[in-house]
Amino acid sequence: MMTAPSETKATSKSRAHNWLDQRFKISALVDYMGHKVVPVHGHSIFYYFGGITLFLFIVQVVTGILLLMYYRPGADSAYESVRFIVSEVAFGWLIRALHSWSANLMILFAFLHMFTVYFTHAYRKPRELTWLSGVGLLALALGFGFSGYLLPWNELAFFATRVGTGMAGAIPVIGDELLVIMRGGEEVTGATIGRFFGLHVAILPALFTVLLSVHLIFVQRQGMSEPLEWQHLPASQKKYQKFFPNFLYRDLLVWLIALNVLALLAVVFPDGVGPIHWPLGTKADPFAPPPPVIRPEWYFMFAFQALKLLPPHVLFIEGELFGILLFTIGGLIWALVPFLDRKSQVNQRSRLYYAFGYVVLAFIIIMTFLGYVAE
Amino acid sequence: MNDAKPTRRSFLNYVLGGGVLATLGSVVYPAFRFIVPPPSGEANVSQLKLPFKRSDIEADPQRARTFKFGRTLGIIVASDAGELKAMAATCTHLDCTVQHRPDLGIIWCACHNGRYDLDGKNISGPPPRPLERYVVNEVGEDIFVSREGA
Numbered sequence: 001m002m003t004a005p006s007e008t009k010a011t012s013k014s015r016a017h018n019w020l021d022q023r024f025k026i027s028a029l030v031d032y033m034g035h036k037v038v039p040v041h042g043h044s045i046f047y048y049f050g051g052i053t054l055f056l057f058i059v060q061v062v063t064g065i066l067l068l069m070y071y072r073p074g075a076d077s078a079y080e081s082v083r084f085i086v087s088e089v090a091f092g093w094l095i096r097a098l099h100s101w102s103a104n105l106m107i108l109f110a111f112l113h114m115f116t117v118y119f120t121h122a123y124r125k126p127r128e129l130t131w132l133s134g135v136g137l138l139a140l141a142l143g144f145g146f147s148g149y150l151l152p153w154n155e156l157a158f159f160a161t162r163v164g165t166g167m168a169g170a171i172p173v174i175g176d177e178l179l180v181i182m183r184g185g186e187e188v189t190g191a192t193i194g195r196f197f198g199l200h201v202a203i204l205p206a207l208f209t210v211l212l213s214v215h216l217i218f219v220q221r222q223g224m225s226e227p228l229e230w231q232h233l234p235a236s237q238k239k240y241q242k243f244f245p246n247f248l249y250r251d252l253l254v255w256l257i258a259l260n261v262l263a264l265l266a267v268v269f270p271d272g273v274g275p276i277h278w279p280l281g282t283k284a285d286p287f288a289p290p291p292p293v294i295r296p297e298w299y300f301m302f303a304f305q306a307l308k309l310l311p312p313h314v315l316f317i318e319g320e321l322f323g324i325l326l327f328t329i330g331g332l333i334w335a336l337v338p339f340l341d342r343k344s345q346v347n348q349r350s351r352l353y354y355a356f357g358y359v360v361l362a363f364i365i366i367m368t369f370l371g372y373v374a375e
Numbered sequence: 376m377n378d379a380k381p382t383r384r385s386f387l388n389y390v391l392g393g394g395v396l397a398t399l400g401s402v403v404y405p406a407f408r409f410i411v412p413p414p415s416g417e418a419n420v421s422q423l424k425l426p427f428k429r430s431d432i433e434a435d436p437q438r439a440r441t442f443k444f445g446r447t448l449g450i451i452v453a454s455d456a457g458e459l460k461a462m463a464a465t466c467t468h469l470d471c472t473v474q475h476r477p478d479l480g481i482i483w484c485a486c487h488n489g490r491y492d493l494d495g496k497n498i499s500g501p502p503p504r505p506l507e508r509y510v511v512n513e514v515g516e517d518i519f520v521s522r523e524g525a
Contacts, residue, residue, distance in 0.1 A: 062406070066406060066409050066410065069409075069410060070412075088413045089409060089412070089413055090405075090408040090409055090411065090413065091405040091406075091408050091409045092409060094405055094409075095405070095406075095409055256398065259398075259402075
């Protein structure tokens with residue numbers, strides 16, 4: 001199908017455009033994007049959080065691939081290769097700092113994104129599966145955090161992984177088996193590095209990429225969620241902006257700001273700051289006593305702290321097991337909220353689920369706080 | 376936009392484009408520097424005492440032994456005349472490792488049938504250059520190998 005020659009002088013740009021257009025129908029895509037609009041209201045800032053999380057994930061992919069060029073998994077080489085990266089390789093300290101900062105910020109923004117979606121009831125019909133895929137992505141992101149933490153094979157990582165995998169051992173029936181599978185043996189050893197490495201650089205990225213694509217396709221197909229209050233507004237009072245190019249440019253500006261903040265943090269605090277830190281420290285020694293303070297990463301702190309607070313026995317069940325059960329049930333409810341929240345399916349605000357969200361949020365914040373203070 | 380006088384818009388476009396380029400540059404530069412590995416710590420050795428004796432070389436079925444010479448691989452062979460000859464073991468054609476063929480009295484590269492004489496001179500096949508020769512000195516039981524001119 002030949003397009004009629006346009007009146008304007010054919011520049012190389014439009015010729016390239018025509019070439020592609022004839023083969024891939026680009027105009028249709030641009031048209032489609034042109035129809036998409038983004039609601040403008042007091043909480044429009046929430047529309048950027050998912051994008052920031054996506055940007056931080058892209059940073060993780062790029063810096064992760066760079067680190068792979070020098071990282072050597074194994075009990076005799078992992079620690080040494082990370083030390084080589086931060087001390088010998090040009091800009092190695094920067095790449096590691098970026099990877100660590102971006103990891104922590106990605107989890108933070110994933111949580112923020114999730115709670116803003118939750119409290120705006122944006123998970124309601126027709127976006128149930130978008131929510132579900134998002135919960136899956138968060139689980140994978142936590143898996144990335146847990147598996148990546150061990151890779152430098154330093155003291156901090158070794159004991160945190162020992163405690164973390166040890167919790168899996170508390171699960172009834174399959175616990176012992178699961179523990180051996182996770183550790184690649186009875187103990188955390190070089191074999192564990194091999195497993196976590198494979199998980200961190202192959203399995204999780206593959207799963208994450210698939211699920212992320214699904215998540216983004218859903219968002220593109222359904223457009224941006226409008227606030228619940230908009231139902232009762234006359235059309236004249238609803239303001240929109242075009243997604244393409246207006247919103248996209250704003251998105252890119254936010255990404256640029258995120259890149260600068262990231263660079264600033266990585267340069268000023270290459271080893272992290274406060275409780276969020278990752279100094280290489282000393283090499284893991286399985287025979288040495290653990291350091292006085294063993295702490296999980298901050299995003300596991302609430303669960304870690306909650307399990308510590310439980311009495312040794314609840315009813316007839318061991319405390320830790322009871323906690324794990326509770327978290328499993330809670331997580332399931334959280335993932336299935338779009339299906340459980342009947343009111344949201346008919347575009348009404350549900351007081352019950354609103355309150356539930358605040359309880360969960362308060363629980364996470366208080367437990368995290370206690371975890372850092374009650375030492 | 377093809378005015379002789381620059382417009383405010385075109386000036387802004389240049390500023391924006393320059394900013395984008397500078398940002399990309401500042402991202403790509405550290406990444407590029409990162410992927411270039413730091414120089415390896417191994418010095419380029421000019422003299423080396425071999426960790427084996429003449430009898431080890433002569434007892435070898437191929438009457439040769441390879442050894443690590445700094446960053447390169449060397450080979451030392453015992454000729455029929457009982458002379459020890461050492462040279463680089465990396466074929467000058469495509470970097471395969473060469474071997475001694477006592478049956479033919481040559482140094483042979485199995486990859487593409489390249490042939491050198493025992494002084495490392497390329498005599499047939501694809502190798503474009505001779506193998507670098509090393510000087511061999513025997514002091515009692517010890518064998519010392521050094522680069523020519525060292």
